[in-house]
Amino acid sequence: MNAGAQPRVVAANVLDAVLHHGRSLKAELAAGLPALRDPRDRALVEAICFAALRIRHRGDAALAAWIPRPLPRRDAPLRALLLAGFAQLDPLGLPAHAALAATVDAAREMGRAHQSGLVNALLRRAQRDGLPEGDWRDLWPSWLRGRLKADWPDAFEDIITAGNTQAPTWLRVNRLRGTREDYLQRLQAAGIEAQLVDGLDDALRIDGSLPVALLPGFADGDVSVQDGAAQQVADALAPPRGARVLDACAAPGGKSAHLLERDPTLRLVALDIDAARLRKVGENFARLGVGASASLHVADATDTAAWWDGEPFDAILLDAPCSATGIVRRQPDVLLHRREQDIVSLARLQASLLDALWPLLAPGGTLLYATCSILRDENERQVDAFLGRTPDAAAEALAETFGHPAGAGRQRLPGEGGMDGFFHARLRKRA
Ligand SMILES: C[S@@+](CC[C@H](N)C(=O)[O-])C[C@H]1O[C@@H](n2cnc3c(N)ncnc32)[C@H](O)[C@@H]1O
Structure with a gap:
């Protein structure tokens, strides 16, 4: 098996449970990630799942435009895998050749060898043409749009944009174990860029997401992740x-x-x-x-x-x-x-x-x-x-x-x- 296929299978299974069976993303990740030994694979699955849910409207618009008939219910896991595949290209920007090969292999691992050609063709098309813009309103339910508009008329668009944007990673340094200035240096020594934040005595901020296993001293309690x-x-x-x-x-x-x-x-x-x-x-x-x-x-x-x-x-x-x-x-x-x-x-x-x-x-x-x-x-x-x-x-x-x-x-x-x-x-x- 292509070494990259397993994280794609896990990502597709998590997305399938969340999208089609009403399950919580947090709970599914907690259940699915331990199957992966390498913390980088676990981080990849998280990144794929978050990105796939954020571009769900664009992925679905691509499927509606590029395949002749809507996917039947029995192909829900295939939809999940395709959304995972699209997300790797945009917004994650992973190297396309490797992402495609691993996702096509994942289709075979999921017992969908007969659909691996379709996966390959759709991902190649996404790579070549880019995903359609889609309609963000397909992502935000109308009752919630209505309430947000009523409660925050001037900030409504910023709220939607923020909701569709990846959050930074916030750390809380355990002051019983050391200062945040010292911890900042430990991060720098590990090649991790972070910033001190004014007004929050224990906080450091890192752009993008980072698996906790890569944080120095996490297991020993030197630091926590907290917004x-x-x-x-x-x-x-x-x-x-x-x-x-x-x-x-x-x-x-x-x-x-x-x-x-x-x-x-x-x-x-x-x-x-x-x-x-x-x-x-x-x-x-x-x-x-x-x-x-x-x-x-x-x-x-x-x-x-x-x-x-x-x-x-x-x-x-x-x-x-x-x-x-x-x-x-x-x-x-x-x-x-x-x-x-x-x-x-x-x-x-x-x-x-x-x-x-x-x-x-x-x-x-x-x-x-x-x-x-x-x-x-x-x-x-x-x-x-x-x-x-x-x-x-x-x-x-x-x-x-x-x-x-x-x-x-x-x-x-x-x-x-x-x-x-x-x-x-x-x-x-x-x-
Ligand atoms: C927003 S979370 C709390 C987060 C937590 N304060 C933290 O900083 O880690 C709300 C929590 O309330 C709990 N909860 C819900 N209803 C409750 C109740 N009636 N009594 C006690 N806890 C409740 C939920 O299980 C959930 O863990």
Whole structure:
């Protein structure tokens, strides 16, 4: 077998599951990548899958124009492989000869030897003529376009462009292990270009994507991958030293770990409703050398009677489950799987989390409400409604100047400062 065929088979299988069986890209990559030993092959599969989902409208336009009849259902895996093949040429720009040979070989590996000639012909045509432009509206569902236009009329086009653009890689240097200046030098010694970022004390930014296995000291906990917007949360919550802190929706633990890297004396309680995801919190803490005295619970945060011991928290982070509409560039399958009805149920869940957690906050304490959504129903309207029904809650003025004012909070739109779309508001309990 052509050595490059296996990553193409894995990419096609992941795309087939995501495109045709409603599966999540993250979960399919997590299941498929371990089959590949070489970290560069794993990085290639990720790059192909992301790029293929971003050019899905152009790939489908090519298939509609270049083959006489639409592919039947039984050829869904072939469509996935063809989209993977197109993406390697544009936007990934891989050497065409090798990409074509490996993708045609992958067709044979997938039991589609009888269609390998078709794969070869279509990829050659894409190489020669380029893919048609397609219609980007085929990528973004009309309900979401409507909401984004209503919520952000002036920024609508920038939001779409950012969603269709590859994100940079953001690193968070573990300050318990060394400075980011030292880590920058280690990256340079490994031939990796990165930049310091003003205003984010632990952050480094690398253009494009990079497999974590290539990051010096990753396995030893010297560094994590975390978007710059998510790294703002530790500053925004800023719990007092040694405070008792609740992270109510903690998994996989990025923000909790950052808080603990900054202050290992915090008395942290981390919850998540999803046991498998909560295990990741423990694994991340162990890798980073934090959280030895943190307590982790699988729990529904709204069911406080089941998990709360009655001792109030000085600070609460509610990084709420949301539509993820601010991170389409990192989760392009949001555009395939999210339904308008989900926004109503997510907003209801967010409201019940706010209502259930507020009584657990000590007088004078702070609750930071955050989401990676850019929809006003989940963000400023959610917070405004909460303030309206909660007499002892007050919005704190934010010193932060990023993004856009949004009711009591601030909203960063995707791509601004190179970061993800993100909202946060800080709420103080009156003493
Ligand atoms: C946005 S993610 C949290 C990301 C995390 N704070 C981090 O920085 O790594 C939201 C999390 O909320 C969890 N979740 C959803 N509903 C919940 C509930 N009722 N109680 C507790 N956790 C919940 C989900 O399983 C998911 O892990």
